[in-house]
Amino acid sequence: MKKNNIYEIEITGMTHEAMGVGKVNDMAVFVQGAVEGERVIAKIIKTAKNYAVARVEEWLSVSPGRREPFCPVYKRCGGCSLQHMTYDMQLKFKHRVVADNLERIGGFKGIHVNPVIGMNNPMNYRNKAQYPAGMGDSGPIAGFYARRSHTIIDSGSCGIQHAGSEKVRNTVMDAVKGLKTPVYNEETGEGILRHIVTRISFSTGDVMVILVVTREEVPGLDKLVQKITGEIPEVKSIILNINRRRDNVILGDTVKTVYGSDTLVDRLGHLTFHISPLSFYQVNPVQTVVLYEKAVEFAGLTGTETVFDLYCGIGTISLFLAEKAGKVIGVEIVPEAVDAAIKNAKVNNITNAEFYCGAAEEIVPRLYGKGTRADVVVVDPPRKGCDSALLETMVKMQPKRIVYVSCNPSTLARDLKHLAANGYGLSEVQPVDLFPWTEHVETVVLLSHKKPDDFISIKMDYSEDRETKPDRVTYKLIQQYIE
Known part of the structure; x- marks a missing residue:
């Protein structure tokens, strides 16, 4: 098979990156933009x-799961990857990704995965936008990166972003052009404005604008602030974020409030949260409530349990849990997020939640060493998954239940494999679609500790005397038999 050869291919499957899969002369061919069937x-x-x-090059037959993308720059923009699929097919695709990873990486054969919980209206769901700024063919531009590159595309109206984000971007760029503020050049490191980041409260409509810049002193900043606040009264906070790094990290460590509040206030369910510029906060508030309520359901709380919430961020899951737990201990590595979590607990009059700042893999072993135990552990790690030291401590602590919330099916499967090998069984797997039109999916998993008196089903071939052999045995019975 050679480059530029042309073949007729039947698409029989999909990769986890949403490419169609077919075969030519027994060789796998991954076809960009093709859909199964x-x-x-x-x-x-x-x-x-x-x-x-x-x-x-040409479609000979089209899947009923195909649709026309709603975005005019979909084929070039790197923001979405599934706009050519119907929403129903996207949910089925994500279900398969979760199930495949659990089987292939985790070794869980025949595990049941619940259908993905989707959105009633999967449009304009994002409360956060990040627009890189740079020079385009006709001057300064801010948009989204093209697929697999750092070329900036003017996306126009984006169907997954809140309309307020686009209004902020356009207003900022009008001011930047008028003030002749230099935009950032990735190759040379010159320029001032790197990114325009927006955070929007779906509950209040308030907007936080974060201007990522390369220096603390920005020429014409007062005029820029006046233009933004004059044209967009919903803007209640403008933050300068200083990032001098020569890499792809969007936000720097230094923030400076130049207008309004240091935080943005939003509500999830009946709880109120103050969100700081550097804090992690789920981008889809509608589905976040669904995800967190499912996590609380899986925790199975009666009001007496001590719960560890690891990678707790600003305390979102922690406070959902605290209403039904005896005590919640949250652990988070970002100091600003821990401060926000403490504040959020006070705002919601929650007194049974406490928070520790540090790496979960360091704090949890320390707490365990001092005799602190958890009845239930909830983990919501970044994409890389849980640290091995943390997993080992969780196993030693032997909580009754572990609720694992994951944004990465492959690291989820890896970590579940470790927990399953150390006495935990998968009780329920529930994917939730927080990112329509992209290949990303959240999953919440309930693991229950297998006690010596728990029954397990067994399958055996008996040559004789089948009546005397049980269909189910406990771990204790197996141990007694071995001894």
């Missing part, structure tokens, strides 16, 4: 030893 004419654009990558 289609037949296409495709051109080979890349070859490797065991596979090839192709691009569709």
Whole structure:
């Protein structure tokens, strides 16, 4: 198989990156933009030893799961990857990604995964936008990165962002052009404005604007602030974030409030949260409530339990848990987020939650060493998953239940495999769609500790005397038999 060769390919599956999968002469071919169930004419654009990558030249048959993208720059923009699929097919695709990872990486054969909980209206759901700024063909521009590159695309109206974000971007860029504020050049490191970041409270409509810049003194800043606040009265906070790093990290460590409040106030369910510029906060508030309520349900609280909430951020899950737990201990590595978590507990009159600042893999072993135990552990780690030291401490602590919230099915499966090998069984797996039109999916998993008196089902082939052999045995019975 050679580059630029053209083949007719039947698409029989999908990769986890949403490319169609077919075969040519027994070699796997990954076809960009193709959907399972289609037949296409495709051109080979890349070859490797065991596979090839192709691009569709012509559709011979079209899947009922295909739809026209609603975004005019969808094929170029790197923000969305599933706009060519119907929403129902997206949910089925994400379900398969979760199930495949659990089986392939976790080794869980035949595990039941609940259908993905989707949105009633999967449009304009994001409360946060991050627009990189740079020079375009006709001057300064702010938009989204093109797929697999750092070329900036003027996205126009984005169907997954809150309309307020686009208004902020346009207003800031009008001011930047008028003030002749230099935008950032990634190659040279020159320029001032790197990113425009917006955070929007869906409950109040208030807006926080974060201007990521390369220096603390920005020429014409007062005029820029006046223009933003004059044209967008919903803006209640403007923050300068100083980032002098020469890498792809968007936010720096230094923040300076130049207008209004240091935080943005939002509500999830009946709880109020103060969100600081650097704090992690889920981007889809509608589905976040669904996710957190499912996590609380899985925790199975009666009002007496001590619960550890690890990677707790600003205390969002912690406070949902605290209403039904005896005590909640939250652990978070970002000091600003811990301060916000403490503040959020006070704002909501919650007195049975306390928070520790530090790495979970360091704080939890320390608490365990001092005799603090958890009946239930809730973890919501970053994409890289849980640290091995943390997993080991969780196993030693032997909580009755572990609720694992994950944004990465592969690291989720890896960590669940470790927990399953150390006495925990998967009781329920529930994916939740927080990111419509993208391949990303959140999953919440309930793990229950297998006690010596728990029954497990067994399958055996008996040559004789089957009546005397039980269909179910406990771990204790197995141990007695071995001894």
